[in-house]
Amino acid sequence: MFVNGHGSNTKVIDPLLRRIKYETGAFAALYKPYAERYIGLLEDLLENPPDETPGWHASELETSQVMAHDPRMVDMDRAAEDRAQVPQWLPESFIKTDGAPDVEFDGYQYFVFPMDHAEFSKTGVIGNPMRATPEKGDEALNRFADHLVKALDEFRRVDVTVTKRAFEDRV
Numbered sequence: 268m269f270v271n272g273h274g275s276n277t278k279v280i281d282p283l284l285r286r287i288k289y290e291t292g293a294f295a296a297l298y299k300p301y302a303e304r305y306i307g308l309l310e311d312l313l314e315n316p317p318d319e320t321p322g323w324h325a326s327e328l329e330t331s332q333v334m335a336h337d338p339r340m341v342d343m344d345r346a347a348e349d350r351a352q353v354p355q356w357l358p359e360s361f362i363k364t365d366g367a368p369d370v371e372f373d374g375y376q377y378f379v380f381p382m383d384h385a386e387f388s389k390t391g392v393i394g395n396p397m398r399a400t401p402e403k404g405d406e407a408l409n410r411f412a413d414h415l416v417k418a419l420d421e422f423r424r425v426d427v428t429v430t431k432r433a434f435e436d437r438v
Contacts, residue, residue, distance in 0.1 A: 268419065270298045274367070292430040294422065300411035302328055304367060308410045312403055319395040320350070320365050324384070326394025328407060335404030343399075349392040354382055366393045 269280055277299065284295040302309055302322030313328060315321035322328045325346070334341050351363045353370070357380075362371040366384065369376040384391055 268296050268298060268415075268422075270300070270415065272299075272301050274299070274301060274303050290431060292428050294425060294427045296422075298415050298418070300415070302407075304365065308414060309407055312406055312410075314398045315395050318350075318364075319348075320393055321395075323351075323366050323393035324388070325392040325396050327396060327398050327403070330396035330399035331401065331404030332407055333404065334399060334401040335408060338401060341399075343396075346396045347390045347392045348395045348397060349388055349390040351387045351393050352389070354380070354386040356386075363387050 269284065271277065271280060277297065280297055284297060287293050288295040302313075303320075304322070306313060306322060309322075309328065313321040315327040320326050330341060330346070351365050353359065353361050353363045357363075357370065360372060361378070364371075366388070368379045368381070370378045370380055372378055384393075
């Protein structure tokens with residue numbers, strides 16, 4: 268079980284998990300407890316409305332979680348509120364509302380462009396960190412942990428046959 272807290276990491280983790288599964292028969296899964304587009308377990312906890320993207324970079328959720336982990340790492344005097352913008356190299360008819368690679372055109376999100384955050388965020392922040400609290404961060408981390416533990420108990424019932432223990436070609 269891989270636990271990942273950053274959406275972009277799934278691009279590199281997915282091929283690895285597939286390789287482990289198909290080459291060894293092992294049970295391989297990814298738990299991604301971040302709430303970028305899907306708030307899920309935290310719907311009643313976070314205050315930012317959807318347009319303030321509460322689960323994105325340094326917004327309410329991430330700032331709260333870091334405050335809960337180590338408050339010395341957060342300086343709210345330097346906190347910035349920012350939104351994703353359409354990169355300058357795209358026509359204004361395209362819409363970008365968050366940090367996902369999807370870009371909307373004519374009402375549909377069928378376009379994906381490789382881009383760095385600096386291309387669509389002036390500060391690196393995507394959202395509003397001003398409602399963050401260590402209590403929210405602690406509660407969010409506990410909810411995710413409890414959810415994962417409950418799932419792990421369910422996985423005990425999954426029948427797995429490992430056909431090859433050595434994973435010789437691992438990096």
